[in-house]
Amino acid sequence: MPGPGAGRTATAIIPLGFGPPAPAALARALVDAARFGFTELLVPVIPELLAEAQQAAAASGILPHGAQVAIIPCAARTAGVALADIGGRIATDVLLVDPARTVEANWLDLPAGKHAAVLSVSGAADALAPAGLAYLTPDTLAALPPEADLPGLLAHLLHQPDTALWHLPAEVTRPARANEPTRPPRPALFLDRDGTLNEDYGYVSDPDRLVLLPGAAAAVKRANDLGWYVFLVTNQSGVGRGYYAEAQAAACNAALQEMLRIDGAHLDDMRYAADHPDAIEPRYRVPTGWRKPEPGMLTDLMAHWPVMREKSLMVGDKDSDVAAGEAAGIRGLLFNGPDLDAALAPQMAVL
Numbered sequence: 001m002p003g004p005g006a007g008r009t010a011t012a013i014i015p016l017g018f019g020p021p022a023p024a025a026l027a028r029a030l031v032d033a034a035r036f037g038f039t040e041l042l043v044p045v046i047p048e049l050l051a052e053a054q055q056a057a058a059a060s061g062i063l064p065h066g067a068q069v070a071i072i073p074c075a076a077r078t079a080g081v082a083l084a085d086i087g088g089r090i091a092t093d094v095l096l097v098d099p100a101r102t103v104e105a106n107w108l109d110l111p112a113g114k115h116a117a118v119l120s121v122s123g124a125a126d127a128l129a130p131a132g133l134a135y136l137t138p139d140t141l142a143a144l145p146p147e148a149d150l151p152g153l154l155a156h157l158l159h160q161p162d163t164a165l166w167h168l169p170a171e172v173t174r175p176a177r178a179n180e181p182t183r184p185p186r187p188a189l190f191l192d193r194d195g196t197l198n199e200d201y202g203y204v205s206d207p208d209r210l211v212l213l214p215g216a217a218a219a220v221k222r223a224n225d226l227g228w229y230v231f232l233v234t235n236q237s238g239v240g241r242g243y244y245a246e247a248q249a250a251a252c253n254a255a256l257q258e259m260l261r262i263d264g265a266h267l268d269d270m271r272y273a274a275d276h277p278d279a280i281e282p283r284y285r286v287p288t289g290w291r292k293p294e295p296g297m298l299t300d301l302m303a304h305w306p307v308m309r310e311k312s313l314m315v316g317d318k319d320s321d322v323a324a325g326e327a328a329g330i331r332g333l334l335f336n337g338p339d340l341d342a343a344l345a346p347q348m349a350v351l
Contacts (some may be wrong), residue, residue, distance in 0.1 A: 005028030023055050025176035029099035031183060034067035036107040038095060041069045041119050094136045102180065105172045106224045108264040115140040117164040120159045130154030131173040189299055190225040190325060192316030193234035198256065205244035207255035214300055215341035217263035222341060224265055226348065229305055232270040233297040240279030269305065271297035293323035297305040298330060313347060
């Protein structure tokens with residue numbers, strides 16, 4: 001069943017715990033929500049926890065994809081009151097996130113049921129044990145009973161006939177730790193864009209003409225499911241040459257992200273290099289060190305994300321892609337088609 005990334009509007013994220021959330025755990029919940037493409041992050045907290053929640057939001061660092069955090073004070077400690085306080089502001093589908101639990105899984109696999117979907121832990125003593133995520137429509141949100149805490153609310157949803165369940169093994173979810181890392185170290189898959197993820201018809205700049213190559217979304221989802229970071233690193237000399245503006249390059253990258261989300265896949269972060277020695281404008285003729293085969297895009301991403309370099313992979317359809325990876329200390333793989341997932345599956349299995 002398609003998940004929340006599959007063509008649905010779900011931009012309001014509510015990390016909502018029971019009792020005082022630990023700042024580190026709340027920050028991890030915010031970053032994880034943003035990683036999976038949810039950009040409006042709402043944090044209901046009681047007034048005396050407002051400063052703590054703001055510190056947790058700040059501790060999350062640079063959230064991917066321009067995510068914004070809004071702190072919403074609530075009048076009481078109960079989840080029901082918190083939901084009632086903000087329910088009238090929510091016009092889209094909502095992902096409820098319990099920052100007291102960490103879920104090491106691809107959130108975009110969460111099924112979208114008629115009214116609600118809830119993550120449950122298979123193999124638990126209670127066959128319907130909630131594990132900290134629930135996907136709700138505005139109608140379901142408005143009809144929820146005022147439960148005492150979030151686990152009680154999620155347990156209530158698990159027993160509703162219209163709730164779709166997403167079963168995961170117990171080892172992929174656990175209680176959040178007091179010193180929860182905001183961005184845990186992970187392997188990373190660095191991907192070129194044109195000719196690797198989408199068809200390269202030359203200076204790709206129109207989002208409406210983006211066409212994913214065979215296996216592109218499946219390869220990104222494979223990395224997501226394995227717990228890898230996935231980064232886009234693309235040369236866009238068309239900007240420097242004056243063929244299109246940076247805004248068009250950014251729009252293409254955003255459209256690519258949305259196309260991947262339809263298949264439950266996502267990019268964690270993106271970089272593009274607009275400079276070129278033959279650029280029209282002088283500012284684009286200045287070498288930045290980002291244009292592949294230079295490694296600047298990769299090293300900048302690794303400065304912002306805790307990448308396990310020795311287990312990571314750079315993939316592209318040109319020798320310059322491989323060279324950029326190797327210059328950054330990342331193993332490079334030249335992709336010659338025809339299916340990206342088929343090419344990457346054995347490579348990722350051995351890393």
